Amino acid sequence: MSELLNNLIHDARIWQGHQQARTKHPAESTGYPELDQHLGNTGWPVGALSECLLDGAGIGELQLILPLMQRLSAARRTVFWVNPPYIPYAPALSQAGIELSQLVIVRPHGRNDVLWTLENCLRSSVTGLVLAWPGQLANRDTRRLQLAAEAGQTTCLIFRPRQAALQSSPAALRLELTAGQKQDLQVRVLKRRGGWPGQACSLTRE
Amino acid sequence: MLWLYLHFPHLLLDHVRRASQTPGATVIVSGSPAQVRQACPIAQQLGIHPDMRLKTALSLAPEELAVIQPEPNQEQVILEQQASWLYRYAAQVVPHSPDGLLLEAGSLLRLYGSLDSLWHTLEQAVHTRRLTARFATGATPKAARLLAQTSQGVRSQDTTLLTQAIGQLPLAAAELDVKTLERLTRLGLTTLNEVFRLPPKELARRLAPDTLAYVQRIQGTRPDPQHFWQPSHRFHQQVDFVREVEHAQGLLFPLQPMLNELEEDLQWRQADTDRLTLSLTHRDGTTQRLSISRSGPDHRASTFLELTRLRLESCPLASPVTAMALTVTRFIPRRTPSAADLFGETADSREAWQALISRLQARLGEPALQRLTLNADHRPECAWSAAQVHRSETGGALPALAGQFTRPLWLLAAPHPLQQTPEQWLSGPERICSGWWDDNQVQRDYYAVQLPGGQVAWIFRDARGDWFIHGWFG
Numbered sequence: 089m090s091e092l093l094n095n096l097i098h099d100a101r102i103w104q105g106h107q108q109a110r111t112k113h114p115a116e117s118t119g120y121p122e123l124d125q126h127l128g129n130t131g132w133p134v135g136a137l138s139e140c141l142l143d144g145a146g147i148g149e150l151q152l153i154l155p156l157m158q159r160l161s162a163a164r165r166t167v168f169w170v171n172p173p174y175i176p177y178a179p180a181l182s183q184a185g186i187e188l189s190q191l192v193i194v195r196p197h198g199r200n201d202v203l204w205t206l207e208n209c210l211r212s213s214v215t216g217l218v219l220a221w222p223g224q225l226a227n228r229d230t231r232r233l234q235l236a237a238e239a240g241q242t243t244c245l246i247f248r249p250r251q252a253a254l255q256s257s258p259a260a261l262r263l264e265l266t267a268g269q270k271q272d273l274q275v276r277v278l279k280r281r282g283g284w285p286g287q288a289c290s291l292t293r294e
Numbered sequence: 295m296l297w298l299y300l301h302f303p304h305l306l307l308d309h310v311r312r313a314s315q316t317p318g319a320t321v322i323v324s325g326s327p328a329q330v331r332q333a334c335p336i337a338q339q340l341g342i343h344p345d346m347r348l349k350t351a352l353s354l355a356p357e358e359l360a361v362i363q364p365e366p367n368q369e370q371v372i373l374e375q376q377a378s379w380l381y382r383y384a385a386q387v388v389p390h391s392p393d394g395l396l397l398e399a400g401s402l403l404r405l406y407g408s409l410d411s412l413w414h415t416l417e418q419a420v421h422t423r424r425l426t427a428r429f430a431t432g433a434t435p436k437a438a439r440l441l442a443q444t445s446q447g448v449r450s451q452d453t454t455l456l457t458q459a460i461g462q463l464p465l466a467a468a469e470l471d472v473k474t475l476e477r478l479t480r481l482g483l484t485t486l487n488e489v490f491r492l493p494p495k496e497l498a499r500r501l502a503p504d505t506l507a508y509v510q511r512i513q514g515t516r517p518d519p520q521h522f523w524q525p526s527h528r529f530h531q532q533v534d535f536v537r538e539v540e541h542a543q544g545l546l547f548p549l550q551p552m553l554n555e556l557e558e559d560l561q562w563r564q565a566d567t568d569r570l571t572l573s574l575t576h577r578d579g580t581t582q583r584l585s586i587s588r589s590g591p592d593h594r595a596s597t598f599l600e601l602t603r604l605r606l607e608s609c610p611l612a613s614p615v616t617a618m619a620l621t622v623t624r625f626i627p628r629r630t631p632s633a634a635d636l637f638g639e640t641a642d643s644r645e646a647w648q649a650l651i652s653r654l655q656a657r658l659g660e661p662a663l664q665r666l667t668l669n670a671d672h673r674p675e676c677a678w679s680a681a682q683v684h685r686s687e688t689g690g691a692l693p694a695l696a697g698q699f700t701r702p703l704w705l706l707a708a709p710h711p712l713q714q715t716p717e718q719w720l721s722g723p724e725r726i727c728s729g730w731w732d733d734n735q736v737q738r739d740y741y742a743v744q745l746p747g748g749q750v751a752w753i754f755r756d757a758r759g760d761w762f763i764h765g766w767f768g
Binding site for chain 2: 143144145146147148149150151166172173174175176177178179180181182183184188189191192193194195196197201204205208209212213214215266267268269271293
């Protein structure tokens with residue numbers, strides 16, 4: 089039995105779940121080693137959509153992307169905030185070491201304008217990161233954005249309510265964010281490329 | 295001296311017809327009772343010809359005759375537009391109202407090599423602008439003008455040949471006033487040559503001193519000083535539509551040649567611009583002004599056409615448009631492109647940045663895009679401000695009030711009353727008491743707290759003891 093198995097394994101005729109090939113998709117490290125590990129040692133996918141599903145602000149959702157924003161703004165790449173629910177507070181962002189001159193807040197009205205803006209930002213070569221609070225999104229729209237992100241090789245993070253988790257989505261990465269009891273952020277991976285979902289980790293907030 | 299005259303036999307008609315994609319039968323009328331002054335080829339096929347009564351013309355083409363009644367100074371404006379492009383070919387241009395442009399050709403011969411090449415260059419320029427012009431050279435300005443108007447254009451720099459040509463001109467074509475013409479005809483004179491041979495004294499005594507002066511100016515024996523045209527410091531182009539334009543899409547076709555003209559003009563000025571003004575005149579005489587701006591200077595027609603398209607899409611026409619004018623007053627000298635500046639920013643990336651921002655601004659409006667800046671103020675709502683995004687300026691040293699207290703990443707536009715009891719008090723109080731100088735005095739104690747849902751909020755208690763949420767630690 090074991091000899092037979094060994095032979096099969098030796099011939100590489102059996103695909104083994106724990107020996108996953110390293111993903112070749114380009115990615116940007118999240119800045120949190122624990123989370124990176126759960127994402128197959130990669131990070132935020134570049135040239136694809138990522139979804140963050142959360143219910144209310146103030147659970148550390150921006151803290152999660154601060155390291156990425158910091159890195160991109162230092163590299164003089166523009167970070168677009170499309171329809172943020174509140175005012176991104178400049179003194180706090182500056183304190184976190186983010187170059188304010190690289191941030192552009194865009195507030196389009198109406199669903200068509202929002203999608204048009206997102207697509208244009210995603211396709212441009214100057215864009216480093218697009219953060220979007222698009223409200224209602226049909227599956228078709230998400231696919232359009234996914235294609236735009238692929239074309240522009242940009243990172244795009246979409247913030248949606250948690251109930252959107254029930255909907256399927258073409259996004260490459262889906263994370264569910266909830267607040268922990270000790271002012272920490274609970275991250276659960278709902279979907280990722282080249283690996284199993286379901287990992288969860290807790291990130292401490294500063 | 296050699297002069298070259300460009301006579302536009304139907305300038306107004308050309309001007310109106312080139313603005314429409316499918317021009318129909320068009321006539322220009324004036325006077326009362328209205329008479330046809332210029333008729334386009336399609337109208338002429340229908341049997342309409344100049345000097346016909348408008349009523350007759352309308353009965354010949356009852357259905358689709360577009361009738362244009364020019365405004366008093368419209369021809370002058372259109373002629374100036376032609377002068378502005380001709381100025382790129384010749385330094386000394388004189389507009390002769392209403393339909394001619396004179397230029398001094400003698401000094402250009404060395405530049406262009408020969409009269410023939412100058413002639414062809416100008417013919418080409420006239421042709422690309424879809425205009426009709428008749429050219430003629432002359433030894434004097436008046437002679438050139440008369441020769442150009444009588445369709446047999448003379449192309450020569452030989453003085454004797456030119457004198458001969460002007461001498462053979464029939465008197466009827468010499469622009470003499472009716473009375474003088476009649477008296478000269480009665481004398482049995484038919485060509486200018488015969489008038490030239492008359493003794494000047496007798497001509498002045500029997501006719502009028504003015505007539506003698508005019509004849510001598512044609513001949514070149516009396517000076518005829520010219521006022522050369524100076525280009526204006528702004529770019530202005532206007533189109534008038536035969537039929538009203540009802541859709542924004544219909545404006546793009548006539549806009550294309552205007553923007554091409556602008557591109558060429560900017561090329562000649564060695565300048566760029568970042569702001570165009572488009573004035574749309576409506577049927578009821580009101581004017582709608584659209585300003586199209588780009589976040590960085592540019593000169594290409596394609597860029598501006600794209601931005602205008604986006605701008606027109608977001609702003610529907612209030613009513614049908616009868617005329618459109620493009621004005622540029624802001625000229626920015628071009629800078630030589632360098633490979634990379636101090637911050638390692640290449641021309642390409644700056645270009646892409648400006649293109650993206652301009653596109654967004656054109657569609658969403660300029661206030662929809664903001665950039666964050668810091669203000670030196672202790673009041674949280676005054677410690678930041680939104681600035682317009684203009685160009686990719688590199689942020690200088692920004693003022694910041696260093697504090698040991700952390701600030702939330704989200705700020706609420708207006709404080710929201712606190713409705714839940716905090717579960718945990720994380721930091722505070724931090725007293726902010728400021729603003730006594732501008733009637734916006736605040737006295738607040740700020741705390742960071744954890745609410746029952748796990749959210750971390752930035753709350754404060756004001757002087758009256760009420761609690762508000764002012765931010766979220768996102």
